[in-house]
Each structure stands twice: as C-alpha cells, then as structure tokens.
Amino acid sequence: MKFKIRELHEMFDSLKELSTKDLPCLTAYKLSKFIRSVDSELKIEGQARVKTLESYGAELDKKTNLFNLQVVKDRSEDEFNALVQELETLSNHEVDIEFEAIPLSSLGSIDLKPIILFNLNSIIMEKEIKR
Numbered sequence: 001m002k003f004k005i006r007e008l009h010e011m012f013d014s015l016k017e018l019s020t021k022d023l024p025c026l027t028a029y030k031l032s033k034f035i036r037s038v039d040s041e042l043k044i045e046g047q048a049r050v051k052t053l054e055s056y057g058a059e060l061d062k063k064t065n066l067f068n069l070q071v072v073k074d075r076s077e078d079e080f081n082a083l084v085q086e087l088e089t090l091s092n093h094e095v096d097i098e099f100e101a102i103p104l105s106s107l108g109s110i111d112l113k114p115i116i117l118f119n120l121n122s123i124i125m126e127k128e129i130k131r
Contacts, residue, residue, distance in 0.1 A: 001099050005045050006091040007122065008038050014119035021110040027102060034123070037097045048090060056083045101125045 015035050023031065050067075056079060058067040073080040102124050117124060 002094045011119045014116040027106045034099045
C-alpha cells in the first residue's frame, strides 16, 4: 500500500494504541509487521527533516526539543519559504509499505474509540474483499 509520510504520522499513535489490544494471532502479527515498517519510515523521515532544518540554520531549542524556525524567517523570507516547501514535499512523499488492509471483523470484539478507527481508515476495511 502507498502512504504519504504525513499519513503515517497521523496514524502512528492510533497504531500503537491498537497494538495494545488483545487481537487474534494473525491480525496481531500483520499489525506488528506494519507498525515496524511505519516506525522505520518515520525514523528515516525524521533524520531527513532534521538534516533539512539544520541546513537552513534552524536552531534546536534544548528545553522544548523543537526547532526554532524564526531564525530562518528573520534572515530571509525567501529562504524560509524554501524550507517550508522542502518540508511539505517531504511530508507529501509517498512510500510503499507491504500491507494488506485488515477487515474490521478480524479485530475481534475489542473496544476502540472512534478516533482510532478514523485515523486508521486506510488500513481497516469494513467488509472483507472476496477473491
């Protein structure tokens, strides 16, 4: 399946929460492999994002562990816009992760908050596809 990096970020917390539920063995296995792949992609993206931010001179605030983009903006509006464009391009980059959507019925009888299903709508399908 193809996912944009931003989609992986949006679903990651819900994936982690779903992984704490008692799931049927095969579903848990497939989900575990998918989470590992998503985590790997997000680590690679994180390294690329940090490298890009540093190349533009953004400074890491040691208290908050967040980059201060104001330094770039104060130096040059054009440079700031270029940085934002690069970060948006990275966020919209598509990656291919081997995964087959999980039928809702294969989750068993677990309780889930609606927000989790909303965040995972691209990997959980309501009905099983007949082959």
